[in-house]
Amino acid sequence: xxxxxxxxxxxxAGGRLETLFEGLxxxxxxxxxxxxxxxxxxxxxxxxxxxxxxxxxWRLLALRLSPxxxxxxxxxxxxxxxxxxxxxxxxxxPEAPVTAEYPDPFVAGLEEAGLASVAMNDEDAGYELLAVLxxxxxxx
Amino acid sequence: xxxxxxxDRESTRGSTGVSEDAELVxxxxxxxxxxxxxxxxxxxxxxxxxxxxxxxxxxxxxxxAQDAFLLAFRKLDNLGESAAFKSWLYRIAINRAHDExxxxxxxxxxxxxxxxxxxxxxxxxxxxxxxxESRLLRRALVRELARLPKSxxxxxxxxxxxxxKYVEIAECLGCPIxxxxxxxxxxxxxLRRRLGEPGSKAGGxxx
Numbered sequence: 500x501x502x503x504x505x506x507x508x509x510x511x512a513g514g515r516l517e518t519l520f521e522g523l524x525x526x527x528x529x530x531x532x533x534x535x536x537x538x539x540x541x542x543x544x545x546x547x548x549x550x551x552x553x554x555x556x557w558r559l560l561a562l563r564l565s566p567x568x569x570x571x572x573x574x575x576x577x578x579x580x581x582x583x584x585x586x587x588x589x590x591x592x593p594e595a596p597v598t599a600e601y602p603d604p605f606v607a608g609l610e611e612a613g614l615a616s617v618a619m620n621d622e623d624a625g626y627e628l629l630a631v632l633x634x635x636x637x638x639x
Numbered sequence: 640x641x642x643x644x645x646x647d648r649e650s651t652r653g654s655t656g657v658s659e660d661a662e663l664v665x666x667x668x669x670x671x672x673x674x675x676x677x678x679x680x681x682x683x684x685x686x687x688x689x690x691x692x693x694x695x696x697x698x699x700x701x702x703x704a705q706d707a708f709l710l711a712f713r714k715l716d717n718l719g720e721s722a723a724f725k726s727w728l729y730r731i732a733i734n735r736a737h738d739e740x741x742x743x744x745x746x747x748x749x750x751x752x753x754x755x756x757x758x759x760x761x762x763x764x765x766x767x768x769x770x771x772e773s774r775l776l777r778r779a780l781v782r783e784l785a786r787l788p789k790s791x792x793x794x795x796x797x798x799x800x801x802x803x804k805y806v807e808i809a810e811c812l813g814c815p816i817x818x819x820x821x822x823x824x825x826x827x828x829x830l831r832r833r834l835g836e837p838g839s840k841a842g843g844x845x846x
Contacts, residue, residue: 516831519780520799523695527688527800533701536683537676543709 660724668715675715678724679708686732692800693736695781703739707732729811733793740785776834783833791826798823 660681666674686707691700711718711728718727784792790812797803797811798819808819 515776516780516827516834519777522777523692523800524802526695527691528802530684530687530691530700531697533683533687536687536701536705537679539701539705540679540708541676543705544712547709547713 657723657725664715664718664724667712675712678728682708682725682728686728689729689732689797689801690736692796693733694739699739703735704732707735710735723810726810726813730813733811737789737793779834780830783830786833787826787829791822791829794819794822795826795830799827 660678663674663678663681667678683704686704687697687700690703690707691697694700694703707728710731711724714731718724784795787795793812794808797808798805803811805816805819805823808823809816812819
């Protein structure tokens, strides 16, 4: 406080500076009323909550989907490698359905190991792996 | 009405205010919306004043203060139990005010449009020369404030514009009182050096 009194002595530049600050302090000390302040805050808070809720929904969806995607991708890779064929170049991957003639030894092995179950595909009378991959491993 | 309440409560300092804050923070963290709104009402006016010290425009100060409250609301869980809500909130507001200044580089423009004109209007009819000189000086002051290192600028604004006590500044900045005093002192020294010339140079030479 003592230091402040020294520095606010109205001599030359120091005095002028203090006068300027005084003017700003006076403005600062008399704020206009802000009757809409709380309402403004509420609006911001509610908008933020809404955004957060949307984001949370998408995150949850992504979490639910990601294990399925990972399992499907893993199974496709295992099947490709175990068939003895080299993985084809990305541009050469055919858009074939994930179906196999049953009893395919590999699919049967998966089923016996509890990693998959096989369902009949009604449309082409083949057997497909799609449905089974949704079941978490080790639950059977 | 809310502003009135806030200004009444602003004068309440000491352990009572702190413990009331702590209780409101605890309830707000538990999901009590009204508790946080009570904190908003309590600190709305001091926070607007604080931000005004930087941006020198009441509308912008209100905007930044609301934003600071929202950030505090979002990060309330980060506030430790022992920490004081008030100084934490003030730090958030100071950072937001700095962001605002950096983003829009409004220091000079605000002063031209707002403070300078107010200065002209408030001055008595003592002659056009002194009015112009005063306006130029104020403009120069704000420009020079903006040129100070952030720590010194913050300390000078809190002390000389907002009118805080050193103990409050130290609490707000999370530093010892001596450090706050040194920052204010050095900031003022630089300002004096840079504004030491007669008003004509201070007003026209900075940029």
